[in-house]
Amino acid sequence: MDDDSRMARWERWADIPLAVASLVYLGSYAVQVLGEDSLPRLVLDLCLLVMLTSWALFVIDYAVRWRLSGEGARFVHRHWLDSVVVVLPLLRPVRVVRVYQAVQRRRGQAKASLQALVMMYASLSSLLLGFGAALSVYRFEHRAPGATIRTFGDSVWWVCSTLSTVGYGDVVPVTVPGRLVAIVLMGCGLALLGAVTGSFSSYLMQRFAREGDSGRPPGG
Known part of the structure; x- marks a missing residue:
């Protein structure tokens, strides 16, 4: 204890x-x-x-x-x-979300709902992970022979298409470290997308259930 x-x-x-x-x-x-x-x-x-x-x-x-x-x-x-x-x-910057919760506790404010916290964590994690991945891939790739990621803008574009699971394929990492970053990013992108989608769906279902119990149409 x-x-x-x-x-x-x-x-x-x-x-x-x-x-x-x-x-x-x-x-x-x-x-x-x-x-x-x-x-x-x-x-x-x-x-x-x-x-x-x-x-x-x-x-x-x-x-x-x-x-x-x-x-x-x-x-x-x-x-x-x-x-x-x-x-x-x-x-590590994902800890910023914990600061938000700590400030809430110190002010005596109610905690956000589970769905809101999950979406907040996932959104912030996506931004920070994407920025860190863009920096890492740019560092590994921009001087590599045959590289298609030559500028930081190319790296940001690649991260956006990878995190969103679109994957245009116009720019791709060619070095081993860059591809390792890509593997981590693809796995995290799927996990974060699933977390946001699942939490938003759960939020909508709970809201529809509450408004159905009260006899009001959703959004009314």
């Missing part, structure tokens, strides 16, 4: 600082990738230092929560997403 309260206190304390660190990490990575050919070496090295510092904060948070959980090796399996995110810190 005491361990649970200590874990809860730690998570409440760490939510906002880690969300800020996540966005700082993503911003530093963006500056490093997009300014690789134009910015002074000192600026790029500073961005790398900021990224490593932010990453260290994520590792410390993971280690503290592991210690407070008292679960030992089971913590890695039960919190597998956190474990993946420690290795792939570009996914």
Whole structure:
């Protein structure tokens, strides 16, 4: 019980600082990738230092929560997403949604419905994942022989068509790292699309059921 309260206190304390660190990490990575050919070496090295510092904060948070959980090796399996995110810190900005919930709790506001939270998580995750993927693919691809993704705009277009499951095929990654990013993006795109569609359908069904019980036509 005491361990649970200590874990809860730690998570409440760490939510906002880690969300800020996540966005700082993503911003530093963006500056490093997009300014690789134009910015002074000192600026790029500073961005790398900021990224490593932010990453260290994520590792410390993971280690503290592991210690407070008292679960030992089971913590890695039960919190597998956190474990993946420690290795792939570009996914960390999704924590911004937790800040929104923390602010709601502190103001005493009611929590959003499950469907609204799922749609909010999925939408924000799509934006952040897409931006991170566009940066990564651009970094791997724009100098590769035979590459079709030559500009950051090409990379953003490819991410949009991949996340939406359209996949025009006019620009595609040709490097192994770029294709690995594509595999992750395709899997996440299907999962996020399913989450949004399922939550929206559930919301509509619940609303129709409530309005049917009240005898009013839907939307009336």
